[in-house]
Amino acid sequence: MPLATRSLSDAVQAALREWIVTEGAGTGDLVTEVGVAARFGVARPTARVAVERLLAEGLLVRDGRRGARVPVLTADDVRDLYASRSLLEREAHARLAGQRTIPAEASAANTRLRTHARSGDPAGIAAADVEFHRRLVAATGSRRLDRMHEILMAEAHLCMGQVQHRHLLAGTVIADEHDGILQAITAGEANLAAERTTGHLFSARDKLLAALDAS
Incomplete structure (x- = not known):
């Protein structure tokens, strides 16, 4: 290798x-x-x-x-992980919407995600996805929120790797949903940003849970 x-x-x-x-x-x-x-x-x-x-x-x-x-995440672990992420990321994205600004690093991560999707690189898609979410939370400027979120992201990386390895969610769909979140933040629509964040996270959660249940 x-x-x-x-x-x-x-x-x-x-x-x-x-x-x-x-x-x-x-x-x-x-x-x-x-x-x-x-x-x-x-x-x-x-x-x-x-x-x-x-x-x-x-x-x-x-x-x-x-x-x-290598950690093994059960269905209950996946449910708890995505519920916890939703609580933190909804708040983070709502805060950013109040400022109507998005970090350039998040946009760059989503651009890389599209590039990896075009080349069929599942590991690259998962890494860019995780980076996108990390950058948005970090942009709030809250060290404590960022620290709590970072604790979750290793398991999130494992989950997204499985979503991509099992071909459960196209990278282009993920990138489009990211764009929807960024658009809501830029427009100052805090509630919409929060709703789109939850929908985005729970879509991946549900597909992964269905795959785990079938295996």
Whole structure:
């Protein structure tokens, strides 16, 4: 597997993250330094750095002395996650609508999402989607709101990776819904922004829950 980023540990981290999000999510697979080193042809210290970083991100969880494990989210976990996100993001987007401003970084993330959708890159779609939502909440200027939201986003990344891996929601649809949220914020329509946010989040939630129920 070719690795090309600024450093080898960054490359391994990025490649391992992509595997977790698009293929490993929901499997509960064990991830060890030895396994990562063998998968990517790197030394164990390099593999250790990548694993530790993904543990810090929440994309892996510790499994005693055995190493780390890919989290398994149940249907109840998914419901709770999206309900929690809705509470935070509705408030964040309503606040932004009061200012009638959107961060350039959110618009740029949505542009990248469309690019990934055109090229058929599920990992890129999931990453750009998560970045879009992170940027909007960060733009409120509330460190506490941002901190609470950040706690949720590792699990959100896992969920969106599964939505894309299972082909449950087209990237273009996600980007269009994002545009609808941005338009409501720019127009100063706080209630509309909040409603579109909930509709957007719960659409992905319902598709993922249906897939989990069928599996």
